[in-house]
Amino acid sequence: MATDAAFPEPVAARGAALDVLVSGASVAGPVTAYWLHRAGHHVTVVEQSPPRRRPGGHAVDLFTPAMDVIERMGVLEAVQDRGTGIERMTVRREHTRRDVTIDMTRLMSALSDRHVEILRDDLGAILYDATRADVEYVFGDRISGLTDDGVATFEHAPARRFDLVIGADGLHSGVRGLAFGAETEYSRWLGGYIAVASIPRDRHLAGHMTTLLGVNRMVGLYSARHMTDARAFFLFRPGAELAYDHRDVPRQKQLLREAFGDLDGEVPRLLDEVDRAPAFYFDAITQLAMDHWTRGRVALVGDAGYCPGPAVGGSTSLAVVGAYTLAGELAEAGSDPAIAYPAYEAAMRDYVQRSRGFATTMARRLVPGTRAGAWMLIAGTSLLTHLPTALGRRLVALGSGDLGLHESIEVRDYPALAP
Template identity: 55%
Template sequence: MRILISGASVAGPVLAYWLTRHGFSVTVVERAPALRKTGGHAVDLFRPAMNISERMGVLARVEERAVGTKRMSLYREGARRPVRVDLSKVFGTAADRHVEIMRDDLSEIYYDAARDDVEYVFGDSITAISPDGEVRFEKAAPRRFDLVVGADGLHSTVRRLVFGDESRFSAFIGAYLGVMTLPNYSGLDGELHIHVGVGRTAGMYGARHLGDARALFLFHSEHELDYAHRDVARQKQLLRGAFAGLHADVDRWLEELDRTPAFYFDSITQLHMDTWSRGRVTLVGDAGYCPGPAVGGSTTLAVVGAYVLAGELARAGGDQERAFPAYERAMAAHVRGSHAFALSAAKTLIPTSRLGVSGLVHGARLISTLPAGPSRAFVRLTTKGARLFDAMTVDDDYSSSPATRDRVGLAGDHGSGLGVE
C-alpha cells in the first residue's frame, strides 16, 4: 500500500518511520530543497513524545542535542534587577520527562531514523489531489497513491486543496510570534533572559553547541495585523514597533533584524476542524489541529498524532474508512486539551495588565523557590491543564499490533505504554 506524506518537519518523518515499520510503502514530498536548517527555535518534547522517540531508537540523540536551558533571568519592565528562576523546577511542575531541542535538530533526527526505508522527494510540492488517488506536483510527473497525508504545517497545502481556504478553520487568539537568530554576544549557555511588559514578552537564549543564540518575541494584539505572509520587511517593521522601548537589551536584539540569517513571524492561530479526513486524505499535526505555535505543545501533539495515525492504519490493515475515524477519536481529547492549554498559556506568557506582569514574575519566583511537591500543587491550582501532556495516554498496542508483527516482526521490541500509569 502506497502512502504519500506532504511535509518533512516533525510529524511527517515520525509518521513515515512508523508506517514503514508497519509495512507500508511511504513517499514524503517536501517543498524545501533539503531538510530545513534555517535556525529555527527550541521546541518542547513532553513525556508521550519522548517515549515515542525512545521506541524509535532516537532518544539518545534527542537528549544529546538538548538545548539544556536551566536558568532564567526574568526582568519586569521598569525594574532594575531580574528575578532568578530555576527552570528545571518550572519544567518539573509540568512534566516528569521533558527535553527542549531545536526544531531543526529534531527534524533531522526523525528524518535519519527511517531515511533508508522512505522515498524522500525534496524541492517539490503537491498541486492537486484527485478522489481516485492521483496526485499532481509542481515539478514531478503525476503519481497515484492509496492515501495522502498532510503533515505540512499550519499553512498546509494539502488542507487547502482538499478542505478549502485556511480562513474557514483558523482562529486568531490575539497574539503574534517572532523568532530570529543572532550572535550569542552575552555568552548564554543554558540560560534564558526574559523581559516582560504589558502585552509583550521578549527573550534570548543560547547553548554552547548552537554557536549562536535565538531571540523570541511574543506580543498581544486585539486584531489581526495587516501584512503579507511572505512580506518579511513588513513583519520586521511590526516587530520593531511592538517592542520599542521595552528594554535596552531588547533594542539591541532588534538591531540584529536586518542582519539575521534566519527570521520567522506569524500569528498565533489555532485550527478548529470538524474532521481532519476526507476520502483518501487526512491531516496530522499542525496541518489539522494546530493549538497555536509556541504556546500549545504543538510538537508533542504532532509526534503523538503521527504515532496514533500510523497505528490505526496498521490496525485497520490500511482501510482508511476504519482507520481515519479511529485516529480522530483517539486524538480528540488530546487536541481539545491542547487548544485550551494554549489559550491559558498565551494569557500567562503575554500578560495584558500590570497585575498580570506582576503575577507572572512572582509566580515564577515562587515555583522556583518552593520544594518540588508544593510547587507542583501551586501550579495545579493556578494553571489550567498544567500537566496536560504528561496525562496523555497512547494505546500500547500501536508499536506491536498484529498487523505490525505480521509485516515486520516488531513484537516485543518496545517497552511499556505512554502517559501516567
C-alpha cells in the same frame, strides 16, 4: 478534490501494503513515515524546502507522551544529546531594574516527568536520519493537486497515484487547502504574534535565557549549548489583527519595531540584529478549530490538522503523538482507512480539545495585559521553582490552566507496530 468523506472504492485488500504520500518533512511527517514503514507500507515524503536546512530553528518542547514515542523510535539518546540545555532564565519586568532568576530545570520537573527542549530543525534532522534509509524523500517540490482516486500532481515531478495522502505540512498546510478548503474557514486568532530570529551569540548565553516582560509583550534571548549563534524571540499582543503578507519579511520586521521600538537596554540591539538576521520567522498565534482531520483518502497530522497555537499549546508533542496514533490505527485496522481514520480522530480528540483550551488560556497568561499580571506571572513561576517537586505538581494539577495535561495522556501500545 471532492468533499465527500466516503471512499469511492476500497483502498487496498485488508492487510496489504499501501503506497502513502506524506507532505512535510519537519516533525510530524518523518514520525508518520517511520511508523507507516514499520507497519509495512511504502512511504514517499515530499518537502517544499531544500534538503539541507540551516541548523537550529526555534526551540520546541517534547513532553512525556511524545518522549514515549521518541523512545520507541530508538532516537531518545540523540534527542536528549541535542537538547538546548537551558538551566536558568533571568526575567525582568519593564520599567524595573530587578532581575528574577528562574530555575528552568525545577520548573519543568514540576510540569513533566520527561521533558526535552530542542531546536525544531535539530529534531527534524534526527527524525530524517532515522527514516531516510527506508523512506523515499523528495525535496524542493510540493503537491499541487489531488483527485478522489488518489492521483497527486506536483509542482515539478510527474503525477503519481497513492492509496493515502497525509498532510503533515504545518499550520498553513497545502494539503489541507486542497482537501478541506481555505484556512480562514478553520483558523482562529488567539490575539498574539510570535517572531524568532537567528543572531550572533554572546558567550554568557550558554544554558541561559534572558527575558524582558511587559504589558502585552515579551522579548528574550537564548542559545543552546551546542549552538554557535543565538535566538531572539518576540511575543506581542496588539489590539487588533495586523495587516501583512506572510511573504513580506521587511513588513514583518517593521511590525516588530512598531511593537518594541520604544524599549531601551538590549532591545534596540536585538532589533538591529533582526534586520540582519539570516533566518527569520514571523507568524500569528493562530488556532485551528477543525471538527475532522480526515476526508476521503486524506488525513491531517499535527499542526496541519489541529494546531492549538504556536508557542502556547505544546503543538510539537501533540504532532508526535498524533503521527504515531494515525499509523497505529491504520495498522490495527488492517490498512483500511475507512476504519482507521475515525478511530484516529476518536483517539486524539480529547488531547486535541484540551490542548486548544490550554493554548487559549496560555495566550493570555504568557503575555499579560496588565503590569499586575506581569508581576503575578513572574512571582508565581518563581514560587513554583522553590517548592518541593511533589508539591509543585500538586499545585499545577489543581488549576494552573491544565499545565499538566501532557502528563495525563497515555500513549497506546499498538501490537501491529511492534518490531
